[in-house]
Amino acid sequence: MENLISLWQSTGIYNFTAGQAFMMLIGFLLLFLAIKKGFEPLLLLPIGFGAILSNIPVAGISEEGGILYFLYYGIKLGIFPLLIFMGVGAMTDFGPMLANPKTLLLGAAAQVGIFASLIGALALNVIPGLEFTLKDAAAIGIIGGADGPTAIYVASKLAPDLLGAIAVAAYSYMALVPLIQPPIMRALTTEAERKIEMQQLRHVSKTEKIIFPLTLLLLSILLLPSATPLVGMFAFGNLMNACGVVERLSQTAQNELINIVTIFLGLAVGSKLSAEAFLQFKTLGILALGAIAFAIGTASGVMMAKLMNRFSDTPINPLIGAAGVSAVPMAARVANKIGLESNPHNFLLMHAMGPNVAGVIGSAVAAGVLLSLIK
Amino acid sequence: MENLISLWQSTGIYNFTAGQAFMMLIGFLLLFLAIKKGFEPLLLLPIGFGAILSNIPVAGISEEGGILYFLYYGIKLGIFPLLIFMGVGAMTDFGPMLANPKTLLLGAAAQVGIFASLIGALALNVIPGLEFTLKDAAAIGIIGGADGPTAIYVASKLAPDLLGAIAVAAYSYMALVPLIQPPIMRALTTEAERKIEMQQLRHVSKTEKIIFPLTLLLLSILLLPSATPLVGMFAFGNLMNACGVVERLSQTAQNELINIVTIFLGLAVGSKLSAEAFLQFKTLGILALGAIAFAIGTASGVMMAKLMNRFSDTPINPLIGAAGVSAVPMAARVANKIGLESNPHNFLLMHAMGPNVAGVIGSAVAAGVLLSLIK
Amino acid sequence: MENLISLWQSTGIYNFTAGQAFMMLIGFLLLFLAIKKGFEPLLLLPIGFGAILSNIPVAGISEEGGILYFLYYGIKLGIFPLLIFMGVGAMTDFGPMLANPKTLLLGAAAQVGIFASLIGALALNVIPGLEFTLKDAAAIGIIGGADGPTAIYVASKLAPDLLGAIAVAAYSYMALVPLIQPPIMRALTTEAERKIEMQQLRHVSKTEKIIFPLTLLLLSILLLPSATPLVGMFAFGNLMNACGVVERLSQTAQNELINIVTIFLGLAVGSKLSAEAFLQFKTLGILALGAIAFAIGTASGVMMAKLMNRFSDTPINPLIGAAGVSAVPMAARVANKIGLESNPHNFLLMHAMGPNVAGVIGSAVAAGVLLSLIK
Amino acid sequence: MTELMSSGIELMFAGMGIVFLFLTMLVFVINMMSGLILRYFPEEPALSMSVPVAVNSSSDTSYIAAITAAVHQYRSTH
Amino acid sequence: MTELMSSGIELMFAGMGIVFLFLTMLVFVINMMSGLILRYFPEEPALSMSVPVAVNSSSDTSYIAAITAAVHQYRSTH
Amino acid sequence: MTELMSSGIELMFAGMGIVFLFLTMLVFVINMMSGLILRYFPEEPALSMSVPVAVNSSSDTSYIAAITAAVHQYRSTH
Ligand code: NA
């Protein structure tokens, strides 16, 4: 009898708090979005599952002794996001960007989204009950970078309490890029601009692809050492792939290793989706600011492309500016798709890959600035 | 000269204790069983090798500073068995069970083996020199679950000193299922019963396979949160595989990740096969009780199937009840084989897979009960 | 303004020390050697990149909190080199050595390089400013073993400060084997000796290949337990491959697992290439002694083969003695190549694989002696 | 009978009770679930249920696919 | 305007400044790099640039290749 | 000669001694082992030595095989 009472008192039904139940619903929602809607399933499925597991009463899966508690160390120590970034580096082909380097400026412009939402977060402090510090604001702003590992790395350093919400927002908006970007792109461009055909890209030699990651790293070392953990691991992955002499390491970095770390990172991010941390007015602010960041980044990229068209003799289709937010390769595909609507013979995909990967560099640089200036 | 004496005094020959030598023989025996007899080689080969390495005098491979000491943390913290369980979940197809859910009851019945051997362990306390605590008894009982990761997880929490013996017993008896089960199955069934043909299983839709792991997890959360580390990781692996949108993660979980963890876990389990822990009268008790647990589990499954046949209008071949102990997929194959002996046109394999995977759930639930009620 | 000054003061340009700049050049040199010259790229590329990353001012990538700091634990605890050794074991085929066991003596003779350079290091102490302890000298000597994981394991135990220089020397000289060995081999042999054709190797049965790693381990346990961490993990990998019943574990050990660990180990070794540790007079000594070690090892192997020819009735081509230094499989290829120059129909590759893998065992044994006798 | 043994027996009854309770409930829940799914989300013929992953999949994974495709297109124009 | 907001705005200007500075410099450096490479290290036709890895590759990786080759040769003589 | 140097030389002799002792013993042991194996466990022709793993292999690995087989059989009946 005592046993039965003790068992009843150890059931989930007996111990559930409303917050835990609600967070579990959020977890199921993420699973639904991942599986049924195809929202960044590689990340949102583990994150959603991690959210469910960490909100189970009594079990303590994300408390000391639980598996999610230990996995979270990989984020806390900054290891998981950097290893994923290394794998992403190994997957990235800088060819299109090297063939047309000025598209880097589009990747720069799109980072306005980061800083605009940082300011936005600070502005929201006028609302009673919201209190974002500069660190919080910076971590929120980085959602606008549209790069999962960068956002998680920065958030884990500056605002670990907001990590769950920030990661969820970042990956959700990346998945929503095909919905968020087109109206903005259409509103800011004329039909004639969207029809612009771009010059064929030149062939990029293997040597250029080998030297580029080293150049990038060197520049980052000289100007912005605080960005070098991110830029360095990215460049390392890219070099492993480009150089062609360590094929087996490169393959492992972009397959098994990144997969293993993705599973662990996803679960661990999910473990930060606790009721206390997530069910706050703040979270709504984060979600709103994240959407604004993506929108402003898209707009800035497009406007920058239009500006460059004024001064450049080789034409640039402004649609590819939107790809500057990164969200690789979705944003590039969106640019391609909108371009095809206006001109069915105009394939912008390769042209958009330039600003797309430039956006990855841009946000890593922005992350370096934030990590270096905010103490 | 001093050097030579010092060298001689550092040889294994000089330092061997009888216990170490004996444990090393056990290690070689396990290697022989794994390689020559095909006894669960994936686990028993690393366990056997770990046993040899950890009993080397002077070298201290399983003491602080040695590699097996560090690898053991993966078990101590509960990480390795849960990751293996995740991979097993990704490998498991619940289709046959979903097509005929009442076979779950066979998976429930077979767990009697767990609790019977728990009682048996306590009963053995009457023998002078044997002193099993309730925790010890529970950890021993879980051998009857016929599930490696579950047994190791529970033993590492309740009775880490017995871990080596329990893991060895669990995997050995799993390998012996084709010898242990048939006589019991034949003794408890009539020729007519063994000839029973079962209805073809209906097709199970993809949606059902996606929803099932979530349903399982939810029920476990509501009723038995203490089982959710095991059930949760298992369900996570299963969902990754069933949902079809994270194929690369699922593949990694059921291949490279589970392989890496299996190597580490096996070596680390082996490091618990030290003379002090293993060369005790207790170990004989554990081995005896493990065999009893498997036998009783088999018998209970068969009897449950016979009982269900009384009340059900769709016929159940009692042989598939034996598969309820889990030991996936060996027990299901045994059922199939014995069935074919009586009726060469009667393929029971798919029907037996239902209770077989149900047995995995059943032991995870039983593990949850033990972990929750024994303080 | 304050921000700008603060930014300027956080740039790499502002903070660079001459030592860091120089070490970064070393890093780029290693990348050049790896990529352009094909010098052991699997190790030297990550090591070179690690050297660059760890010498970035301000960023602190190899200081507490940085990723290289954490990765270095894998070396400090001895885990990474042992896991790589396990994978190398799984890749090694002892067939040729088992077919002609007396080639083991060639693998023994080549270890003279280890001890000669150990003595050399101590002799260098007469030069003012150089001060090698016995531990330092032993760690330097092990470069002559021509085995990366063994060298890193021993250096991490005896002289962690010298680890970077020792690892770089070991891998560089391994890559230089095709340059270092031929002149020595030609100088010590006559044209007639180089033309010697060897008897065809007998077929080695699978059982022999299974029993061999266990025999090796057993001998090591009895005579030299201090070598068993190395020998044991090597034998474990070899047994996994030879036994044929754990194919999936063996494949993972020699592919994904070794690749992951190689990336981590390389970066972590690179993190020990700091200006303070590397830019010392000592380093020149290490590089010189390493070259001497390789040369003496090669010479001893060749001379041993000539000596054995005096007493043996089956002829041994002395060129294969050079393969006894290990540097698998490069040294065996060199022997084959030099042999073909004198006799275009004389394929020595398989014959040279015997001493080649014997050299791996030889250096592991030598490592055991050093670890056991030097306190 | 010792106290230890009596708590063991209690544990056995509680344990088997919960195991059966749990798995019996699972039988009911599965039957309910399958019923609902087969009624409201019947599997359409062919492969129609498969989510169009390729279109809006993750930024991390589809890298390869995208870049491979793009490179092909790019190369074919050179 | 609060102090916090003003440091935020300062951060924005510093941040976007550096992002543009960095990426603009990168444009120049890439152009320079590509120019130098195309001039002094032009890609030779066919696959000539590929480093002869197979010949002097690592002791660890080329194990398989070497042993495979060797075993083939060895077997073919038996 | 310094004390350090003399312990180095002592180490060299001890070290090379043990290396040779070890590998020489290994030669003998291998010869013995091969002799015993070839005499008492001669390799049968063809693949007869291969342990019938597929039959009683591990619960973990053979999952795939079993389930694949089972699913095939199951599907083929639908
Ligand atoms: Na970006």
Ligand code: NA
């Ligand atoms: Na079970």
Ligand code: NA
């Ligand atoms: Na060697």
